[in-house]
Amino acid sequence: MATVTATPIPQVVAHSVEKPMRGWVDWVTTTDHKKIGIMYLVLTFAFFGVGGVEALLIRLQLAVPDNTLLDFKTYNQLITMHGTTMVFLFVVPVMAGFGNYFVPLMIGARDMAFPKLNALSFWMLAAGGLVFYASVFFNPPECGWTCYVPLASKDYLPNGGVDAWIFLVHLTGIGSLVGSVNFYVTIANLRAPGMTWSRLPLFAWTILTYSVLLILALPAIAAAVTLLLTDRHFGTNFYDPAEGGSPLLWQHLFWFFGHPEVYIMVLPGFGIISEVLPVFARKPIFGYKAIAASTLTIAFLGLMVWAHHMFTTPSPSVVLVFFMVSSMLISIPTGIKIFSWIGTLWRGTIIFATPLLFAVGFLGTFLIGGITGVILALYPVDWQLHDTYFVVAHFHYVLMGGAVFAVFSGLYYWFPKMTGRMMDEKLGKISFWTMLIGFHVTFLVQHSIGLDGMPRRIPEYADVGNLAIYNLISTIGAFILGIGILLTAINALRSLKHGAVSGPDPWKANTLEWFTQSPPPQNNFDAVPRVRSVEPMKDIRAEIERRNNEPNPVSA
Amino acid sequence: MIALAIGLTLVSAGPASASFWAPQSGGSPNADRIHTLYAVVFAVGVVIFIAVFGALVYAMVKFRARPGAVAEQLHGNTRLEIGWTAGAAGIVLILGIVTFLMLPGIRNPDNSDADGWAIPAGYQTAKDKELLPEDGKSLNIDVNGQQYAWRFTYPDADRDRQNNVQAYEEMVVPTGTTVTLDIRSSDVGHAWWIPKLGGKADALPGYTNHTWFKIPRGKEGVYVGQCAELCGRNHANMTARVRAVTPEQFTQWLASQKSSLAQAGVAADEFREQQAKNDAAAAAAQAPEAEGSETQTPEASTSSDDAESAAGAAQR
Ligand code: HEM
Ligand SMILES: [Cu+2]
Ligand SMILES: [Cu+2]
Numbered sequence: 001m002a003t004v005t006a007t008p009i010p011q012v013v014a015h016s017v018e019k020p021m022r023g024w025v026d027w028v029t030t031t032d033h034k035k036i037g038i039m040y041l042v043l044t045f046a047f048f049g050v051g052g053v054e055a056l057l058i059r060l061q062l063a064v065p066d067n068t069l070l071d072f073k074t075y076n077q078l079i080t081m082h083g084t085t086m087v088f089l090f091v092v093p094v095m096a097g098f099g100n101y102f103v104p105l106m107i108g109a110r111d112m113a114f115p116k117l118n119a120l121s122f123w124m125l126a127a128g129g130l131v132f133y134a135s136v137f138f139n140p141p142e143c144g145w146t147c148y149v150p151l152a153s154k155d156y157l158p159n160g161g162v163d164a165w166i167f168l169v170h171l172t173g174i175g176s177l178v179g180s181v182n183f184y185v186t187i188a189n190l191r192a193p194g195m196t197w198s199r200l201p202l203f204a205w206t207i208l209t210y211s212v213l214l215i216l217a218l219p220a221i222a223a224a225v226t227l228l229l230t231d232r233h234f235g236t237n238f239y240d241p242a243e244g245g246s247p248l249l250w251q252h253l254f255w256f257f258g259h260p261e262v263y264i265m266v267l268p269g270f271g272i273i274s275e276v277l278p279v280f281a282r283k284p285i286f287g288y289k290a291i292a293a294s295t296l297t298i299a300f301l302g303l304m305v306w307a308h309h310m311f312t313t314p315s316p317s318v319v320l321v322f323f324m325v326s327s328m329l330i331s332i333p334t335g336i337k338i339f340s341w342i343g344t345l346w347r348g349t350i351i352f353a354t355p356l357l358f359a360v361g362f363l364g365t366f367l368i369g370g371i372t373g374v375i376l377a378l379y380p381v382d383w384q385l386h387d388t389y390f391v392v393a394h395f396h397y398v399l400m401g402g403a404v405f406a407v408f409s410g411l412y413y414w415f416p417k418m419t420g421r422m423m424d425e426k427l428g429k430i431s432f433w434t435m436l437i438g439f440h441v442t443f444l445v446q447h448s449i450g451l452d453g454m455p456r457r458i459p460e461y462a463d464v465g466n467l468a469i470y471n472l473i474s475t476i477g478a479f480i481l482g483i484g485i486l487l488t489a490i491n492a493l494r495s496l497k498h499g500a501v502s503g504p505d506p507w508k509a510n511t512l513e514w515f516t517q518s519p520p521p522q523n524n525f526d527a528v529p530r531v532r533s534v535e536p537m538k539d540i541r542a543e544i545e546r547r548n549n550e551p552n553p554v555s556a
Numbered sequence: 557m558i559a560l561a562i563g564l565t566l567v568s569a570g571p572a573s574a575s576f577w578a579p580q581s582g583g584s585p586n587a588d589r590i591h592t593l594y595a596v597v598f599a600v601g602v603v604i605f606i607a608v609f610g611a612l613v614y615a616m617v618k619f620r621a622r623p624g625a626v627a628e629q630l631h632g633n634t635r636l637e638i639g640w641t642a643g644a645a646g647i648v649l650i651l652g653i654v655t656f657l658m659l660p661g662i663r664n665p666d667n668s669d670a671d672g673w674a675i676p677a678g679y680q681t682a683k684d685k686e687l688l689p690e691d692g693k694s695l696n697i698d699v700n701g702q703q704y705a706w707r708f709t710y711p712d713a714d715r716d717r718q719n720n721v722q723a724y725e726e727m728v729v730p731t732g733t734t735v736t737l738d739i740r741s742s743d744v745g746h747a748w749w750i751p752k753l754g755g756k757a758d759a760l761p762g763y764t765n766h767t768w769f770k771i772p773r774g775k776e777g778v779y780v781g782q783c784a785e786l787c788g789r790n791h792a793n794m795t796a797r798v799r800a801v802t803p804e805q806f807t808q809w810l811a812s813q814k815s816s817l818a819q820a821g822v823a824a825d826e827f828r829e830q831q832a833k834n835d836a837a838a839a840a841a842q843a844p845e846a847e848g849s850e851t852q853t854p855e856a857s858t859s860s861d862d863a864e865s866a867a868g869a870a871q872r
Contacts, residue, residue, distance in 0.1 A: 072789040072790060072791075072792070073789050076786070076789060142788075142789070143786070144786050148744075148745055148785075148786070150743065150744045150745070150761060151744040151745065151786065151787060151788060156743070156744055156788065241760075241761045241762025241763075242761075242762075245762075246762060247745060247760050247761060247762065248760065248763065281619070281627060282621070282627040283627040283628065283629065283630065284629060284630065284631050285631075286630065286631070286632055286633075287631075287632040287633075287637050288631065288632070289632075290632070290637050290641075312747060312755070312756045312757055312758045312765075313758045313760065313763075313765070314757075314758065314760060314763040314764060314765040314766075317663070324655070325652065328648050328651065328652060329648065331644065331648060332641065332644045332645055332648060335640070335641075335644035336637070336640065336641055336644065338608060339608075339637075339640045340632075340637070342608070342611050342612055342615060343632075343633075343636070345612070345615040345616070345619060346615050346619065347619055347627065347628040347630065348615075348619050348627045348628070349619065349620070349621040349622070349625045349626065349627045350615070350616065350619050350620045350621055351621045352620065352621075360612070360616065363612055364609060364612060367605060367608055367609060367612075368605065371601040371604060371605055372601075374597065374601070374648075374651070375594065375597050375598065375601060378593065378597060378651070378655050380589075380590055380593060380655070380658070380659055380662040380663065380755065381579075381590060381593055381594050381597065382755075383590065383662075383754070383755020383756050383757075384579035384580075384587075384590050384594070384751065384754075384755050384756070385579065386747075386755075386756055386784070387747060387756065387784040387785060388784065447577075448575070448576050448577070451575040451576070451577065451578060451579050451580070452575050452576075452580075453575070453580060453751045453781070455747075455749070455782060455783070455784040457786040457791065458782075458791060458792035459792055460792050461792070465575070466576075
C-alpha cells in the first residue's frame with residue numbers, strides 16, 4: 001500500500017470518431033437533455049397552438065346569444081379537448097421542457113441522471129398526445145377535462161372518446177412519473193461542487209417541488225382512470241351508486257390529483273419569475289430562503305385542499321370547513337412570494353427587456369387570480385360562484401395570465417441560450433402588450449359573466465342581463481390575445497435565422513447556464529466552476545474584473 | 557372597508573338582473589347573506605389589490621434603469637418579511653372569522669314568517685333536524701335532476717309517495733315560507749341553481765343534497781336558473797324556474813293539482829286495465845319528456861302541468 005503515491009487516473013486515449021450527420025434520426029434517438037428539452041418545447045408549443053384554436057372556436061360559438069355555429073356535441077368535444085390539451089399536453093410538459101434543458105445546466109451537470117429514461121418520458125408524452133388526438137377521427141370525449149362520472153361511464157358516453165382520454169392520462173402520467181424521478185435524482189446528486197441546497201437556483205427548487213408533487217399526485221388519478229376503465233369495459237361498479245359504488249369517489253380521486261396539478265403547473269412558473277426578476281432588476285432575489293420555503297409550503301398545503309373543488313357536493317360541514325381553512329392558508333405563502341418579488345424590484349435598476357415585461361405582467365395578473373382564489377375558498381361564497389364563468393376567469397388568471405406568461409418570460413429569457421440568437425425586442429414588446437391587453441379583455445369580464453348567472457360549459461345562452469355584451473367583449477379579447485401569441489411565434493421562428501448572435505451571456509445573468517456557450521456543446525461544460533453563492537455568474541464576473549484590475553496579473 | 561362594501565352595493569344597485577361585481581341576490585335571505593359576505597371579501601381584496609399593485613407600479617416607475625442609478629445589493633430584510641407574513645396571516649384570520657360568523661345564517665334555514673303558508677302538521681319529513689329551521693317547520697320539496705329536466709315532488713300527509721303532487725321545470729312555492737329542498741339525481745350529476753335564491757347544490761345519483769330558500773312576502777314572481785353541472789349535450793337547456801305565489805294562491809294551486817291528480821289517477825286506472833297486456837311498452841313511450849324540447853322557456857301553463865302530472869301518475 002505504501003508504494004502507491006498518486007491516485008491512479010484511468011487514461012483513455014481519445015480518438016474522435018466523426019459521426020455522420022443523420023438529421024432527424026439524431027433527434028428521435030437522442031438522449032441529450034438539451035435535445036429532449038427542445039423536443040418537449042416544440043411539441044408542447046404545438047399543442048398550445050392546437051388548444052388555442054380550440055379556444056377560439058369556443059369563443060366564436062359564445063360570441064352572440066343563441067348561436068348555432070357549433071352543435072352541442074361538437075362544443076362539448078371542444079371544451080374537453082381544449083382543457084385536456086392545455087393541462088396535460090401544454091402547461092405541465094412545457095415546464096418539463098424548460099426543466100430538461102435548464103436544470104442540468106443551472107446546476108452544472110453534464111446531463112440528467114438517467115438520459116435514456118429521459119427520452120422515454122418524452123416519448124410517453126408524445127404517445128399520449130397521439131392517442132388522444134387520434135380520437136378526433138372517431139369520437140372525441142365529451143365529458144370536460146374532469147370527466148366526472150356517471151357522465152363518463154359507458155351508459156352515457158359509450159364511444160371511445162373517454163377511453164382515449166383515459167389512455168392519455170395513463171401515458172402522459174407514466175412519462176411524468178419517470179421524468180419526475182429523473183429530475184429528483186439529478187438535482188439531488190449532480191449539483192456542481194459548492195452548490196449546497198441553499199445555493200440551488202430557485203427554478204431548480206421549483207422543478208424539484210414539481211417532481212415531488214407529481215410523484216405524490218399522479219398515482220391517485222392513475223387509480224381513478226383505471227377504475228373508470230374497468231367500470232367501462234370489465235363490468236366493475238366502482239362508480240355506480242346502484243351497485244354500491246360512488247360517483248363522489250371519482251371526484252375525490254380526481255381532485256386529489258387535480259389540485260396539486262394546478263401547483264404543478266404554476267410552481268415552475270414561479271421559479272422562472274424568481275430567475276428573471278433579479279437579472280433585470282440587477283439586484284439579488286429578495287428573501288431567497290423565504291421564497292424557497294414558501295414553494296415547499298405551498299406544495300405541502302396544496303396536497304390538502306382538493307375538496308375545495310367539491311364545495312357544492314353532498315359533503316358534511318366539517319369536511320367543507322377543513323378544506324376552506326386549508327385553502328385560505330395557501331394564500332399566505334403565495335402572498336410571501338408576491339411581496340418578495342416586488343421587494344426584488346424595489347431599489348433595483350430595472351431594465352425593461354421583454355422577459356422582464358412578461359414577468360411583471362405575470363405578477364399583476366397572478367395577483368388578481370390569487371385574490372379571486374381566496375374569494376372562492378370561502379365555501380358559502382363558492383356556492384354561488386362554483387361552476388360559473390367566475391371560476392373560469394379565476395383559473396385563467398392563474399394559468400394563462402400566470403403560468404403561461406411565466407412560460408413566455410422564460411422563452412424570451414432562455415431563447416438565446418438554446419439557439420445562440422436573440423429574439424427581436426421590438427416585436428417581443430408588441431407581442432407582450434397585445435397579449436396583456438387581449439388577456440384582460442377576455443377574462444376580466446368573465447368574472448361578471450359568472451356573477452350574472454352564466455354557468456360554464458354551456459354552448460349557448462339566452463340574451464338576459466348583460467350576457468350578450470360581456471360575451472362579445474370576451475370573444476374580441478380572445479382574438480387580440482391570439483394575435484399577441486402569434487406575434488411571439490413569428491418572432492421565435494424568424495429569430496432562429498435572423499436574430500442577433502447572442503454570445504454566452506447576453507443578459508449578464510446569475511446562474512451557471514450562462515457560463516457555457518450558446519447553444520451549449522454536447523457535454524455542456526468543459527470545466528464546472530466552484531459555486532460560492534446563489535449567483536455564481538456574478539461571482540465569476542466580479543472575479544474576472546478583479547483580475548483585470550490587478551496591477552500585475554499573476555499568470556496562472 | 558365596510559363602507560366601501562356598502563358603497564359598491566349602492567353603486568351597482570342598478571338593473572336587477574345584471575350583476576357586475578357581486579353574485580345575484582334579492583330573492584332569499586341566504587342569497588342576501590352570501591352577497592354581503594362576498595362584498596366584505598371583495599372589499600378586502602380590492603384594498604389588497606390596490607396596495608400591492610400600487611407598490612408594483614411605483615417600483616416600475618421609480619426604479620427603472622437610469623444612467624448613474626445603482627441597484628442596492630440587498631438580499632432580504634428579516635423584519636419586513638416577518639411583518640408581511642404576519643400581515644397576510646392577519647387578513648386571512650379576519651376573513652375566516654367573518655366567514656364563520658356568517659356561515660350559520662347562510663347554511664341553516666330561517667324560520668318561516670308568521671304570515672307565510674301554514675304547513676300542515678302531517679307534512680313533516682323525517683329530515684335531519686340540522687337541515688330544518690329552528691321551529692322544525694318547512695315546506696320540503698323533493699328535487700330530482702334527470703337529463704335534461706327537473707322534477708319536483710311536493711309533500712303530503714300520507715306515506716304513499718305515488719300520489720304526491722309533482723311538477724316539471726317550474727316549482728311553485730308560497731312566499732314568506734321556508735322551502736327546504738332534497739336534491740337527488742336519477743342519472744348523471746346535475747346542479748340545482750337559482751342565483752337569486754342562493755347557492756348551488758349538486759344533484760348526484762346515490763346521494764341526497766340539501767339547500768333552502770325563503771322568498772319574502774311581496775317578492776312574488778318568477779325566479780330563473782339553470783343546471784350548473786355538465787350533464788350531457790343538452791346541459792345548456794336544462795333550465796329551472798321557481799314561481800313564487802302568495803300563500804293563499806299556493807293553497808289553491810296545491811288543491812287544484814291534487815284534484816286533477818285524483819282525476820288523472822282514476823283515468824289512469826281505467827287506461828291501465830285496458831292496456832294491461834302491453835303496459836310496459838306504452839309507459840316507456842311516454843317517458844322521454846324533455847328530450848326533444850328545444851325551447852329555452854317551456855311555457856308550463858297549468859294545463860300542461862296537469863298533463864305531465866297525469867302522465868307521471870299513469871306511468872306508475
Ligand atoms: C391563492 C391561491 C388559490 C386559491 C385559494 C384557489 C382556490 C380555488 C378554488 C376554491 C377553486 C374551486 C372553485 C370552484 O370550482 O368553484 C379553484 C379552482 C381552480 N383553480 Fe384555484 N386557487 C388558487 C390558486 C390557483 C393556482 C395557482 C392555480 C393554477 C395555476 C389555480 C387553478 C385553478 C383551476 C384550474 C381551477 C378550476 C378547476 C376546474 O374546476 O376545472 N388556482 N381555485
Ligand atoms: Cu384547487
Ligand atoms: Cu346540466
